[in-house]
Amino acid sequence: MDRKRMEFYAALGYRPPSASGASPDDCELSPLGLEDVSALRERFLGEPEGVLERVREELGAPVSEGAFVHALQDLEQSLREPEAALQALRQPAFRARASASLPPDFRFPLMTPEIPIDPSRTKFEPVADLRGWLLFSGKAWLHGASRQAPFRRHGDAPSASGFRYALRAPTPGHPVEVALFSQFGTGEYPARYIARQLVMRGERLDCAVHLGGVPYAGRQGEFDAHMAEPLEPLLPVTTLMTLNASVEMRSGATPFFRYLDERRGASRAKQVQEGSYFCLASERFQLIGLDTAYFGAGRHQEPALLGWLEAVLEEGRARGATNILLSHGAPYHDRVSRPTGLLEDLHALAVRRSWVDLWCWGSAPNGALFDRAAALPFVGVSVGHAGLPALKAAPGLRSPAPLRFLETRSRFPDETALRPELGNNGYVSLLLHADGTLGLQFLDWMGNVRCTASLARDGAGPLLLETFAEGT
DSSP, X not given: OOHHHHHHHHHTTOOOGGGGTOOTTOOOOOOOOHHHHHHHHHHHHHOHHHHHHHHHHHHTSOOOHHHHHHHHHHHHHHHHSHHHHXXXXXXXXXXXXXXXXXXXXXXXXXXXXXXXXXXXXXXTOTTTTHHHHHHHHHHHHHHOOOOOXXXXXXXXXXXXXXXXXXXXXXXXXXXXXXXXXXXXXXXXHHHHHHHHXXXXXXXXXXXXXXXXXXXXXXXXXXXXXXXXXHHGXXXXXXEEEEOOOTTGGGGXXXXXXXXXXXXXXXXXXXXXXXXXXXXXXXXXXXXXXXXXXXXXXXXXXXXXHHHXXXXXXXXXXXXXXXXXXXXXXXXXXXXXXXXXXXXXXXXXXXIISOOOSEEEEOSSSSEEEEOOXXXXXXXXXXXXXXXXXXXXXXXXXXXXSOEEXXXXXXXXXXXXXXXXXXXXXXXXXXXXXXXXOEEEEEEETTSOEXXXXXXXXXXXXXXXXXXXXXXX
16 A cells, blocks of 8 residues: 555554554455545445435434535545645644634643643544544445454353353442443543543442444554553453444454453453453342344344343343343434334343343433333433544433433533533443442543432332432
8 A cells, every 4th residue: 555645544543453463364444545435436426315324324413415525525635645635634633623722721630631632623523524434434334344253152152151250249338330431432532531530440440341332443453542552551450341333343343352352361350251242240230231233233133142131131130130231232212212123122121021120322422311111111321422522412302211311511611612512421330239229420521420310129129210410
C-alpha cells in the first residue's frame, strides 16, 4: 500500500495488524481503498436510498444525502492526494466548526493533565466524522464483514467451567460492586475519564463488564489502544468481562477473542473469561452475559446458546437468586412500541416465564432506567453512553416501559456553553447487598452522580424498583 496513504490512515488512528502484534494472515477489516470508494460511489448512484438507509442504520443518525456525497468526495480526494490530506489533518484533526475551548476556570475533582479535554474533537460523531466512518467501516457495509473467527462454545472450553464462574458473595457492609459500561472503546477523553474512575475504585470494584462497542470496526489496534491500555490497571484487582457487539463483528471477532486470551494470560487469577458469553454466580445473584452479535446483530437464536441460557436462568430461579441479564442488544427501543428481535428470541424466558429480573444493555447511546411493565416484567437499564458521542436526549421520551430516569444533560455543564448538542457520557455502578437488595448509581464521565435507585424483591416475588432519585 502507498506509504503516504498509510500515513494518512495512521494519522486517523489506524494501526495495521502487523504493528499490533497480530500475524499477517489474521483477518480484520481493512480501510477503504480507492477501488472500494469507486465501488461505493457506483452503488450509491444505482441505489441511493438503499445505501443511505444502511449508513443511517449503522450509525444511528439521520445522515443526509448531501452529507454522504460530501464525505465520499472528501474521502476520494484524500486517498488520491494523501499528502494534502495529511497537511489538512494537522490543522488539527477532527475540529468542530464552532469555536470550542475550555474556560480557564473549568475544573472537576478527577481532572488531570494526563487526560486532556478537547471539546472541539468530533471523532466518531456520525455526521462530523462521516469520512472516518466510511473509511474504517465502509468495507463492511460494501463487501460484508471479515471472515469470522471460530466461535467458542461452553462445551468445548479447555477448562470444565462451562463458561460459569464464581461471584463473590456479598457480606454485611461489603456489597459486591459491578461497573457496567458500553460503547467505551473509542479512546476519547470521556471514556478515559470513566476508566480513571474504575481504576480509582481499586479493590472495591469486584467486577467490571463492558457490554460491547469498540469502533470503528473492532480491530486489533483499536482493542490495544482503547480497551487494553486504559483498563490494564484493573486486571490485578478486578474481574473484567467483555461482551461482543456488531461493530466487533466487522473484523470477524478475531481481535475480540484475542483480547480475552491476552487478558486471561496477563492476570489469570482474576481474569477468567474464555468465550463471548458467561455466567458469574453466587448464591443470591447471577450476572449472565450474552453474545448478541456473532450469530446475527441484536439476536440470540442459536439453539445451544438458548439451551445454556435456559439452564442458567432456571437454576438461578430455583434457588431464589436474582437473574441479571447483560447484553449489547436491547430488548426494546425508545419511540418504538414493538419489541426487538432479541426480545422475541428470549420471550419465553424473559416474559412468559419471567426468569429475568434485571436486564442491562449497551446498544442504545444514552443512560436510562426503565420500570417493569405488564408485557415487560423486568427492570431495564441502558448503559450505552460510555464513549461514543451522541446527540443529547430530549426530556419526555416515550418508551414501551415506564421511564424513570433518562440522562438529558449535555456533556459539559450548561454554564460553559460547550457542545450543548452532545449528550452526557457515563456508566452504571451496581451494588449487590447481602440481604438480596440491589443499588444502582448512574455516574457521568466527570464523576457526578446522576441517579440513584434501590431494588428489592418480596420473598419469591418479582424484583421491584423501590426508590429512585436524580442527582443534582
